[in-house]
Amino acid sequence: PRPLWEAGRLPVRTAVETAVELCDAVATMHQGGTAHGAVSPWSIGLVQTAAAYVPKLTRVGMAAHLGGPRPLRIDERYAPPEALSAEYGSVGRLADVYGLGATLYTMLTGDAPPYPRDLDGGFVPVDVPDPSTRVSDAPPELDRIVQTATATEKPWRYESATRLAQELRGLVEGSE
Numbered sequence: 001p002r003p004l005w006e007a008g009r010l011p012v013r014t015a016v017e018t019a020v021e022l023c024d025a026v027a028t029m030h031q032g033g034t035a036h037g038a039v040s041p042w043s044i045g046l047v048q049t050a051a052a053y054v055p056k057l058t059r060v061g062m063a064a065h066l067g068g069p070r071p072l073r074i075d076e077r078y079a080p081p082e083a084l085s086a087e088y089g090s091v092g093r094l095a096d097v098y099g100l101g102a103t104l105y106t107m108l109t110g111d112a113p114p115y116p117r118d119l120d121g122g123f124v125p126v127d128v129p130d131p132s133t134r135v136s137d138a139p140p141e142l143d144r145i146v147q148t149a150t151a152t153e154k155p156w157r158y159e160s161a162t163r164l165a166q167e168l169r170g171l172v173e174g175s176e
Contacts, residue, residue, distance in 0.1 A: 001045025001056050004103070009110030012138055014053055016168050018046075019104045022055050023165035026096050029057075030161060035092050039099025040078035041106050077112040078102045081152050084116065084123045094154045097164055101149025101157075102128055104168075108142065109134040113150070125152040141171050 010018065022044065029036055036043065036057065043059040074083060080098035081088035102113045108131040116126045128150040130143035145167050151157045158164040 001047040001054075001058075003042060004044040004046045004055065004107070005041035007041075007046050007053075007107075009135075010053070010107045012108060012135065012142070013172065015104060015107035016142070016172055018053050018055050018107060019100065020165050020168045020172070022057070022103070023100055023161040023168065025055075025057050026100060027161040027165065030093050030096070036096050036099070037083075037091060038074040038078075039096050039103060040075050041103055041112075042075060044103065074099075075112070076117070077115055079116075080150075080154075081116075081123075081125045082154065088125075088152070089154060093160060094157050097157050097161055098150050100161060100164055101146050104142075104149070105129070105131055105146050108138055108146075127152070139171065141174075145171065 022039075026036055026039065036059075038059055039057075043057060045056040045058050047054040047056065076084060078099050080091070080095045083091050083095055105111075105113055105128050111134070113128040114126040116124055118124045128146055131138040131146055132140055132143050145164070148156065148167075149158055149164055158167070
């Protein structure tokens with residue numbers, strides 16, 4: 001598969017359907033007691049078939065056992081605050097939810113989220129912008145979904161990849 005980061009902006013429906021599949025794959029890892037720890041467009045391969053894009057998680061060897069050590073190197077634009085600063089707590093399932101939300105933003109807009117560093121190189125949490133500010137056909141519900149998935153504070157994020165997938169499925173089903 002080609003890396004997702006090479007795909008650029010995907011049509012809204014395709015991006016949402018691809019994100020649902022990724023959420024399901026990550027949820028399966030979580031059920032087995034493992035967090036991916038580095039979900040980003042660089043850890044996702046994309047196979048294009050005649051009917052759809054089929055995402056494949058890669059770099060799974062970087063996964064961290066839940067409650068275990070911090071994940072290995074990840075592009076900071078897709079890393080949750082807890083992967084960049086111990087003041088935000090430990091890395092686990094919710095780090096993957098953040099990565100899924102930031103990756104969804106990239107699939108929708110074709111751009112990475114903002115870089116979370118100040119001019120001196122210190123970590124500064126940055127909100128992921130609303131996709132609708134960049135994509136005219138993005139429904140406003142996607143803004144809420146991306147903002148919830150990428151919330152700086154873990155209690156404000158979706159509690160699981162399964163819950164994020166449910167929200168996205170509801171969006172797809174509501175547009176049919």
